[in-house]
Amino acid sequence: MTTTSPTPLSAALTPFQNLAEATHQTLALLHNRLGFQLWMVTRTEGNDWIVLVSNDHGYGVEPGQVFRWCDSFCSRMVQGFGPNIAPDSRAVAAYLEAPIGQQVEIQAYIGMPLLRPDGHLFGTLCAIDPQPQPDRLHHELPFLQLQARFLSTLIEQDLQAQEMVRRLEHAQLQAHTDSMTGLYNRRGWDLLMATEEERCRRYGSPATIFVLDLDWLKQINDTLGHQAGDQVIMAAANHLRQTVRASDVVARLGGDEFAILAVEMAASDAESFAQRILDSIEAGGIQMSLGWASRDPRHSLQTTIATADERMYRIKQLRQRAASHLPTFCSYPASRSLRDPMPGSV
Template sequence: MEAPNPRPPQHAEPGIDAFSGAVRSLMDALYAIAPLDTWLLTRVEGRDWIILHALDQGGTIAPGIVLDWHGSCCIHMACGDAPSIAPDTSGIPVYRDAPVNHQLPVGAYVGFPLHDRDGNLFGTLCGVHPEPVDPQLHDRHTALKALADTAGHLLALQRENDILDRERQATALLPGSDPVSGTLNRRGWDMALEGEEERCQRNGQPCAVVLAEVTDLEAINRDAGIGQGDRLLAKLGPILQGLLLPGDRVARIAGNRFGLLLVDTGPDALERRHAEIRTALRDHHPAIETGRALRHPGEGLQHTPHLAERDLLRQRHTR
């Protein structure tokens, strides 16, 4: 292969976390061993192929971009239908004809699967070049596989760190509680969303928001007094807290509305948990409407409550 194109020294950006710095160094090592135009660390979630980290000489691929997993080359590599290293993809139809070529031309390809601690596919570490490269790329397999294994270990360590980070955050959020419901208040909610968004950007894990609104709270306060409304909220708070899994958060984000942040929650889990939350609340008080939404990698968690609110309003109008 040709020698790598000169790249400026990579200096740590102020405030960059250790995990991102380690991934950046790993990407630099990959480029030094195999100078392909683009190296990607990705996560797979359903049909979404989420770019978590990128070293892209062309500047067209950036973290946060979501591509179609079924249209990628990596799906064939991960399934064992195509090789991990292909210096020239023209003779490999599933690589040559993959739809991803319309966005990211693949003349040469390197890819390795990344698995989580349960052995499930997490994502891929892959490199592509717009044109074929020297067949000697095959000789780099051992070194490239070792770096892919390193990426897997980094992801596992970061996942453990995320668990500890959520525990530390839970302590920090204790002062931000709502005195009526015992849940977080709006400030605590905003802090929880901000912290989880940082983790999502690093690791790409799925996340969701469920909103629950007491639709007759104003009538209760008017007819029976604010004290009766507060007693209802005080009963709903513990019910919601009892439905949380480790890392989840619940907050009273408006007078009659609760928000639940559900971590590591994909589409199927969200539907199941949303049904559980809605049933538990309505068993106690029937005049409660709920809505849910998944975090979209391209928009971020700050936008997810707005999507959940749309779902809540849509369900309210269809009842």
């Protein structure tokens, strides 16, 4: 049987390979149809406004750049203070007062929210131009709403698919586990960190890393024996495993050091999660030093874990200096007065 090359029409209807290609083509279509020097798909996380995809013809904005959400036109549009379409944005008080307008020349604006199925804001589809645009742009509102809904649907489907991929990755890396605790070992941790970093960059996703270290393990080994020390390690691992969410990664990095990669966890949720971890550990009579850091969109997860590790050791040193007696396994409470203030992000 012979095969034929696709016709120009069928080639134009070939499905996109991935979300990135579909988004790039959508922004190109919008630019060709409506003009505007810059089109973007963004994500909001706290006060970070992260550029995921851009179609730029003069502003010099690239994917991965991060701006202040509260400075943007889009933050005002989402709150209802300004319209979705502003052919002359200087005529809209909310946009005229926006700090971003003082940083770059903006005289026309389009903004559409990108929503999750539960109505929460994912980000925006938006465009700006240094020149005013024709008033007939208002007639494009139904078309723009449709494009925003399509993008929201594609993003949501891709996020759900990535969650399934994440679970498959976890299952496939079961071979990279620590023989004593059953948690991921250093190799498994490194592999899962690399794949999660790629997701963070692609979707602007948040993540938080917690680093924990057992206190007094050397003293326990020296006074009660290594078998008692192993029991402490295994008990700590069980408490961590029972505390985290199904999507999180828990690893024993070596010796008495553990780490948790909490995916899709923003800095605003990290402190309460850290408290839950410490409460679970304390309930088992185990004492650990904990430090955490949330990923900054400008940096990587490797930077994040380095910051979390530094904070953990700072706490550990404080606890050791304050200790006046040798604790024993299952008999000592953690000292709440020595806990870190838990600063938020890298």
